[in-house]
Amino acid sequence: KQEVTQIPAALSVPEGENLVLNCSFTDSAIYNLQWFRQDPGKGLTSLLLIQSSQREQTSGRLNASLDKSSGRSTLYIAASQPGDSATYLCAVNRDDKIIFGKGTRLHILP
Amino acid sequence: DTGVSQDPRHKITKRGQNVTFRCDPISEHNRLYWYRQTLGQGPEFLTYFQNEAQLEKSRLLSDRFSAERPKGSFSTLEIQRTEQGDSAMYLCASSLALGTGRNTEAFFGQGTRLTVV
Numbered sequence: 195k196q197e198v199t200q201i202p203a204a205l206s207v208p209e210g211e212n213l214v215l216n217c218s219f220t221d222s223a224i225y226n227l228q229w230f231r232q233d234p235g236k237g238l239t240s241l242l243l244i245q246s247s248q249r250e251q252t253s254g255r256l257n258a259s260l261d262k263s264s265g266r267s268t269l270y271i272a273a274s275q276p277g278d279s280a281t282y283l284c285a286v287n288r289d290d291k292i293i294f295g296k297g298t299r300l301h302i303l304p
Numbered sequence: 305d306t307g308v309s310q311d312p313r314h315k316i317t318k319r320g321q322n323v324t325f326r327c328d329p330i331s332e333h334n335r336l337y338w339y340r341q342t343l344g345q346g347p348e349f350l351t352y353f354q355n356e357a358q359l360e361k362s363r364l365l366s367d368r369f370s371a372e373r374p375k376g377s378f379s380t381l382e383i384q385r386t387e388q389g390d391s392a393m394y395l396c397a398s399s400l401a402l403g404t405g406r407n408t409e410a411f412f413g414q415g416t417r418l419t420v421v
Binding site for chain 2 (some may be wrong): 225226230235236237238239242243285290291292294296297
């Protein structure tokens with residue numbers, strides 16, 4: 195059974211710092227991995243999709259990496275801003291099901 | 305196409321009543337997923353469709369829950385005889401099927417927040 199774990203569960207950092215969010219999954223036979231952002235009471239916004247054959251994807255200040263063999267992914271956020279405050283969710287797609295971690299609640303301090 | 309849309313955004317119902325939610329996926333997407341999310345947790349898989357066929361249902365989907373996707377377009381999720389434990393955010397997502405060689409990124413709607421009183 196695929197399990198997805200995100201560490202830390204919560205993180206507070208001062209504005210301007212670079213930060214890394216971690217995601218691990220137990221079954222490396224995934225099709226792709228996706229990072230989402232969720233604001234309180236809202237739906238999910240897709241940030242980055244990494245196919246299983248890829249090592250990383252970049253979008254603006256965001257960079258996501260994937261090491262499928264070790265079951266790990268990281269989301270790097272450069273030069274953090276207060277508007278980045280949200281919950282970040284990692285999800286893996288295997289056997290046509292998208293399995294989520296519990297998320298990391300990020301708070302950027304102005 | 306404005307993305308995945310869900311209706312209603314909020315629903316308050318009395319225990320024992322039936323409720324129905326609607327999801328309109330991105331028009332070219334043949335996959336449609338339903339998830340449930342409670343406070344502080346990640347979304348939990350409920351069921352998914354490829355076109356009009358319901359291919360898998362989670363153990364979370366009790367007999368009181370039923371989902372349909374007639375004609376492979378919009379989908380409905382019905383909960384019968386609602387219980388307080390059904391209170392949650394119900395999320396819908398759509399994507400292209402795996403193995404198509406195209407972008408299989410999943411896109412989510414804004415969700416329907418259900419409160420059972």
